[in-house]
Amino acid sequence: MQSDPPPLLGTLESALYASDLDAARNFWEGVMGLTAFQTSPGRHVFFRVTDQPRPQVLLVFNPDATLTPPPPDARLPVPPHGARGPGHFCLATAPNQMDAWRRHLDRAGIPIEADFHWPNGARSLYLRDPAGNSIELADPAIWA
Template sequence: MTNATPELSGILEAALYVDDLDTAEQFYGTVLGLPRLMRAGDRHVFFRVGATILLIFNPAQTRHPPAPDALPVPPHGATGPGHVCFSASDAEITAIRAVLDAAGHDIESDFHWPNGARSLYTRDPAGNSIEFAEPKLWAS
């Protein structure tokens, strides 16, 4: 007999990896205006995004096993650019584009999908692909 897998209700946190936490903190905290929850030296900085947490890690620091007196979070990390998509209305995407333009961040793409949902793509200073999309992108 097999056990049924419970239905997952959402994503609690998402992680991106950067080499320069100061630059990442300026982009996510100042340019995008995300509330910073905490920072631990050159290891990580965390931001609140609605009910979700965006974790920004320095992969060189997260590859090390935890100290004996630390929480038992296993080593992790990634190399190369990642991707995260923020949920935003069409009007919010327009406002975000204006903020990014004013801050000198290039827009890679701004378009409507076949179902009519709008997506805006840019890169953070570490090269991660950052998307802002209308939730109807994934509506069934």
């Protein structure tokens, strides 16, 4: 007999992969306005997305650095993980801020790959980070 799983609180962290962590940091801090709060040179840089209603973070890992299993005596025995090729990450933004984001990205020289309205009227902007990941800025109503 299968039982119902316990409830979840939401998404705590999401991960993208980038070989050039300096370029990733410049993009996520300088263009997207996130704050880096933890860095391990050559391995990762972690960004705060929001603290409300609870912490949400974006983890950017160098994919080569996360392939190796931790040693048996590791203080933090995080299993190996990683991905190759472009990933996808979507950030929610208020519908009345979409045009401001479009102007901001244009001024930063970031090409917009797509700017469209979903069948329910919600809008998304798509762009790429320096690692080639697909980044979406979306009105949360896309899932309403």
